Amino acid sequence: MATFSELGISDALIKGLIENNIFDPTEIQTKSIPFLLKEGFDFIGQAQTGTGKTMAFGLPLLQKIDTSSSSVQALVLCPTRELGQQIAKQLFRVARYNPNRIFVESVYGGEPIEIQIKNLSRPTHIVVSTPGRLIDLLERKAISLKDVKTIVLDEADEMLSMGFKASIDTILEQTNGQRFTWLFSATIPDSLKEIIRSYMDDDAFKVEVDVKNIVNRDIEHQYVQCIDTKDKLNTLLEFLRTQGKGRGIVFCKTKDGTQSLAKQLIARNHSAEAIHGDLQQRDREKVMRAFKNEKLQILVATDMAARGIDVDNLQYVIHYQLPEQLEYYTHRSGRTGRAGKKGLSISLVTSSEMGRLKTIENELKIQIQKIRRG
Numbered sequence: 001m002a003t004f005s006e007l008g009i010s011d012a013l014i015k016g017l018i019e020n021n022i023f024d025p026t027e028i029q030t031k032s033i034p035f036l037l038k039e040g041f042d043f044i045g046q047a048q049t050g051t052g053k054t055m056a057f058g059l060p061l062l063q064k065i066d067t068s069s070s071s072v073q074a075l076v077l078c079p080t081r082e083l084g085q086q087i088a089k090q091l092f093r094v095a096r097y098n099p100n101r102i103f104v105e106s107v108y109g110g111e112p113i114e115i116q117i118k119n120l121s122r123p124t125h126i127v128v129s130t131p132g133r134l135i136d137l138l139e140r141k142a143i144s145l146k147d148v149k150t151i152v153l154d155e156a157d158e159m160l161s162m163g164f165k166a167s168i169d170t171i172l173e174q175t176n177g178q179r180f181t182w183l184f185s186a187t188i189p190d191s192l193k194e195i196i197r198s199y200m201d202d203d204a205f206k207v208e209v210d211v212k213n214i215v216n217r218d219i220e221h222q223y224v225q226c227i228d229t230k231d232k233l234n235t236l237l238e239f240l241r242t243q244g245k246g247r248g249i250v251f252c253k254t255k256d257g258t259q260s261l262a263k264q265l266i267a268r269n270h271s272a273e274a275i276h277g278d279l280q281q282r283d284r285e286k287v288m289r290a291f292k293n294e295k296l297q298i299l300v301a302t303d304m305a306a307r308g309i310d311v312d313n314l315q316y317v318i319h320y321q322l323p324e325q326l327e328y329y330t331h332r333s334g335r336t337g338r339a340g341k342k343g344l345s346i347s348l349v350t351s352s353e354m355g356r357l358k359t360i361e362n363e364l365k366i367q368i369q370k371i372r373r374g
Contacts, residue, residue, distance in 0.1 A: 001030065002025060002030055004029075004033075007029070007033040007034055008063075009033065009059050010063055013095065013097075013098065016095060017055070020094060022055065025052075026056075028045060028047045028051045028207065032056040033059060033060055036056075037064070041201070042180055044185075044207075045183070045184045045208075045209075046207070047184065047208070047209040048327040048331065051209050054087050054090050054154075055090070058094065061074045061076075062095050062126075067100035067125070069147065070123035071125075071144070071146075071147040072125065072126070072143065073126070074127075075150070075175075076126065076128040076152040076154055077129060077130070077131055077151065078130065079164070080130065080304060081108035081110060081111075081130060087128045088105070103124050106128045107127060107128070107130075109136075109281075110280065111281055113140070116137070116142075127143065131159060132164065134167070135170060135171070145174055148178065150179060150181075151172070153181065153184065156184065157185045157187045157192055160189065181200050183195075183196065183200070183204075218337040218341065218343055219337035219343040220344050220369075221347075221361075221368040222347070222368065222371050223357060223368050224347075224373065225354070225370065226350055232320060233264060236318060237268060239316075243316065247298070248298060248314050248316035248317055249299045249314065249318070250272075250298060251301055251303065252301070252302060252320050253323065253324065255276040255302060257320070257321060258275070258302055259274050262274035271296055273298075273299065274287075274300045274301070275302075277304050303331070303332070314335055315336065315343070316344040316345070316346060317344070318346050318348065319332060319348065322349065326359075330364065
């Protein structure tokens with residue numbers, strides 16, 4: 001396995017990586033970084049969340065910034081504000097030892113645009129944005145893309161499924177002929193193929209990371225068979241009683257599911273809150289702050305709301321409802337078992353969900369052990 005130095009990453013960035021407990025490149029990083037450090041090519045990386053995509057594109061972006069200029073030179077588009085905040089924070093942390101400071105700004109909806117406009121009036125090299133907010137800023141002429149050399153589309157399939165295609169079209173049209181496009185996506189649906197055909201070179205370099213190679217081996221996968229939804233709640237309560245002060249995330253498929261379950265847990269004196277896509281930004285940040293500061297023990301979340309959540313020392317993840325998409329199982333489970341620590345991923349399933357569980361097990365090449373109840 002190559003080192004970051006052998007891949008061409010500078011000593012200053014490597015120092016930032018080590019400080020953030022990143023020592024060895026992942027598969028997507030090894031396959032992507034040498035190519036992305038070159039000039040003048042479009043790129044497609046097919047990989048799930050949890051594979052190290054942010055550093056796969058982030059390190060080459062940081063290394064290519066011309067700090068003698070104060071203009072925006074790179075743009076990262078992503079589906080949610082949480083993921084945008086997370087990407088910007090990671091880039092900032094890794095770049096802290098760069099000889100000349102690299103300025104990264106994160107912009108997204110749900111927050112006063114005036115504050116973001118003021119922030120963008122300062123020197124800014126990399127902008128991380130949700131598509132809708134970037135369109136708002138362009139319409140107000142609060143940001144110029146004339147010096148943008150690279151646009152990264154992160155979790156491109158998610159952006160399309162959330163209805164951002166028109167915004168992405170507008171942004172790519174405005175920068176046509178001057179930028180290179182680096183696209184990262186778990187899947188390549190037809191709508192994404194259309195964007196690739198319209199805005200990217202025919203000979204774009206493509207790498208893939210096989211889904212079976214990305215499941216964290218420090219996570220133990222288990223399941224409990226439940227009679228019905230009421231039995232799921234009882235099973236969850238039994239499990240939580242064994243966890244003491246241990247913290248974790250419980251995943252549901254829908255906003256209503258998260259709200260209902262959080263209320264049931266709170267009613268039984270558990271320190272829990274729901275987080276989902278319809279929460280106001282202020283409320284989301286309040287919940288996340290409480291969870292990160294360990295004032296909150298249990299987060300009940302939807303898949304989209306959990307994008308970009310990065311919290312240390314989570315003991316467990318509970319799949320209260322199995323996810324619709326395979327990569328969501330990987331993404332959910334990857335919230336635990338971080339930085340070399342052991343993690344626990346438990347699915348609560350009824351007999352009708354057993355077929356789905358077996359599919360997850362077979363496709364991801366993992367063993368999900370049945371837990372027998374006392």
